[in-house]
Amino acid sequence: QVQLVESGGGLVQAGGSLRLSCAASGRTFSIYAMGWFRQAPGKEREFVAAITRSGGTTSYADSVKGRFTVSRDNAKNTVYLQMNSLKPEDTAVYYCAAVRAMVVTTLPQTYDYWGQGTQVTVSS
Numbered sequence: 001q002v003q004l005v006e007s008g009g010g011l012v013q014a015g016g017s018l019r020l021s022c023a024a025s026g027r028t029f030s031i032y033a034m035g036w037f038r039q040a041p042g043k044e045r046e047f048v049a050a051i052t053r054s055g056g057t058t059s060y061a062d063s064v065k066g067r068f069t070v071s072r073d074n075a076k077n078t079v080y081l082q083m084n085s086l087k088p089e090d091t092a093v094y095y096c097a098a099v100r101a102m103v104v105t106t107l108p109q110t111y112d113y114w115g116q117g118t119q120v121t122v123s124s
Contacts, residue, residue, distance in 0.1 A: 001025075001026065001113075002024055002025060002026050002028070002029070002032065002098050002112070002113040003024065003025040003026070003113070004022055004023070004024050004025075004096050004097070004098060004113055004114065004115035005022065005023050005115055005116070006020060006021065006022045006094065006095065006096050006115045006116065006117060006118040007020070007021050007022075007023070007118060008020040008021050008118060009094060009118030009119045009120045010119075010120070010121070011121045011122075011123065012086055012120075012121070012122055012123070013122070013123050014086060014087055014088055014122055014123065014124050015085060015086065016086050016122070017082070017083060017084045017085075017086065018083045018086065018120060019080060019081070019082050019083070020036070020080065020081040020083065020094055020096075020118060020120075021078055021079075021080055022034070022036075022078065022079045022080075022081075022096030022115055023076075023077060023078050024077045024078070024079075024098065025077070026077070029074055029077040030053055030054075030074040031053060031100055032053065032098040032099060032100055032101075032112075032113075033050060033051065033052050033053055033098070033099050033100075033101045033102070033103065033104050033105065034050065034051050034070075034072060034079040034096060034097070034098055034099075035047065035048075035049070035050040035051075035096070035097045035098075035099070035104070035105070035106075035108075035111060036048040036049045036050070036070060036079075036081045036094060036095070036096055036097075037094070037095045037096075037097060037108055038090075038092035038093065038094045038095065038120075039092055039093050039095070039117075040091060040092040040093075043092075045095070045108050046061065047061050047106040047107075047108070048060070048061055048064055048068065048081070048094070049061065049064065049068055049069075049070040049081060050070065050104035050105065050106065051070045051071065051072055051079065051104065052102070052103065052104055053102065055071065055072045055074075057103075057104060058070050058104070059104045059106065061106075063089075064083075064090075067083065067084050067085045067086075068081060068082065068083050068084070069081070069082040069084075070082075079096060081094070081096075083120070086120075086122045087122060088122045088123065088124045089122075090120060090122050091120060091121050091122050092119075092120060093117040093118065093119050093120075094117060094118050094119075094120050095114055095115055095116075095117045096114075096115045097111035097112075097113060097114045097115070098111065098112060098113040099111045099112050099113075100112060
């Protein structure tokens with residue numbers, strides 16, 4: 001069992017930056033690949049970024065590539081999402097998720113554990 005708690009969301013102007021954190025409970029964090037997803041009002045949950053267990057491989061949605069960076073610190077049981085050059089269309093609730101897998105996956109239905117989400121609002 002893994003519990004995930006996101007933090008770092010907030011209100012920021014377009015062009016600004018935020019760093020989201022996702023803290024995981026338990027001593028087996030390093031066996032989970034981690035993903036970030038987001039959901040805007042009236043829209044389906046969509047993939048944002050993912051990172052393998054070791055952090056050696058990452059994957060990004062085309063809409064955030066070059067602006068967002070996912071990373072992890074297994075010693076701290078934490079995964080991060082650095083978001084730069086934010087746009088109003090990035091406004092959503094952001095969720096982190098964990099899956100016991102060796103490769104990254106972009107499909108939300110493949111993830112086993114989810115956090116409660118953190119709101120990110122980008123004003124124009």
